[in-house]
Amino acid sequence: MRVLHNREKEELKRILTQNGYGREEELISVLDAFLDVEAHLTVSEMTEHLRAKGLEYEPEFVQSALDLFCRYGLAQTKSFDGDECRYEHHHLGHHHDHLICTRCRKVEEFVDPDIEALQIRMAREKGFLPLQHRMEIYGLCSECAKDRxxxxxxxxxxxxxxxxxxxxxxxxxxxxxxxxxxxxxxxxxxxxxxxxxxxxxxxxxxxxxxxxxxxxxxxxxxxxxxxxxxxxxxxxx
Known part of the structure; x- marks a missing residue:
């Protein structure tokens, strides 16, 4: 994963240079911190994550950085059940689905090749050309279910x-x-x-x-x- 993250940082450097973006070093530091955490983060959570690493950036800059990453395919946004917009990694060729706890709002990722194959088969049986998809399963995480x-x-x-x-x-x-x-x-x-x-x-x-x-x-x-x-x-x- 570290090799993948390093490659994505190099890609961002090239994009920033080619398109003349300012604050290049700061944008790279935001991407580095973003790739360092396996979570679905809001702008405020990402700002706090950066602050914990000793990086003080205004929330507006953090949001513009995350939106920039989305624009160039390094991140993507998710909004679960009407919640605040969250940002997650977008690794090329890596697809996953989500389990969302309706109580604590924890989001877990999962991958199941059988589910992916079934979705493709069902689309073909209906003569449907799938371009992209997402699956979200809502319920209680193991911790919340245990407490109830x-x-x-x-x-x-x-x-x-x-x-x-x-x-x-x-x-x-x-x-x-x-x-x-x-x-x-x-x-x-x-x-x-x-x-x-x-x-x-x-x-x-x-x-x-x-x-x-x-x-x-x-x-x-x-x-x-x-x-x-x-x-x-x-x-x-």
Whole structure:
């Protein structure tokens, strides 16, 4: 990898010289620090990473440097589930996909030749000419999954997650309300949204909104493997 990084720095030097860019040494130092970390960084995170290495650059310069790297194919931008734009390495001939934790926002890369081959085969079967693709799998990383118990309040389920109702911590009247809504033990529901307002779920083909107090009393367990609707996003462009 060090040989690859050195080659990419030499390529940037050549590009900067050919196109008459200023601050060449500083741009090279930013690229060197960028290649030194295997992570998906925001501009602010990259600025802090540089500061930790004793390099004080204004955020505007860091962003312009990262955008320059993207322009010449040394980096690329990613925005996961509407998050702030992040920058990652773009090594020629190296493709990977992503696992994104919806709780801590950690991003992990993975490569699977079988998945790549399947995507190509499916495109060919449909007579489709693939130009590029990306796969993003959303869920909980191993650390966040470990911290969460097997049975949790429905209010803690993640958007896109399918869960099974196991019980509740309310009384008889609360049980009657759940029965009227069809939320009986054993029923599978999907969490659609929990952004600030009511918790919106899908149950038996219908959508319903649950107040926070109600969702905190309903006990659920996850449908392992993603349930009927896996939180899997794949985009071909």
């Amino acid at each position: 118990g097997e049975t949790v309040p429905l209010s803690e389920a993640e958007p896109g997650e399918c869960v099974i109702v196991r019980g509740h911590v309310g009384g008889a009247e609360f049980q009657r309300r759940l029965t009227d809504m069809g939320l009986n033990p054993g029923v599978e529901i999907e969490v659609l949204n929990r952004n600030g307002g009511p918790l919106v779920v899908a149950c038996r083909g219908s959508r319903m909104a649950l107040g926070r107090g109600m969702s905190e009393k309903i006990q659920v367990t996850p449908v392992h493997g993603g349930g009927k609707r896996r939180r899997l996003r794949k985009r071909r462009r």
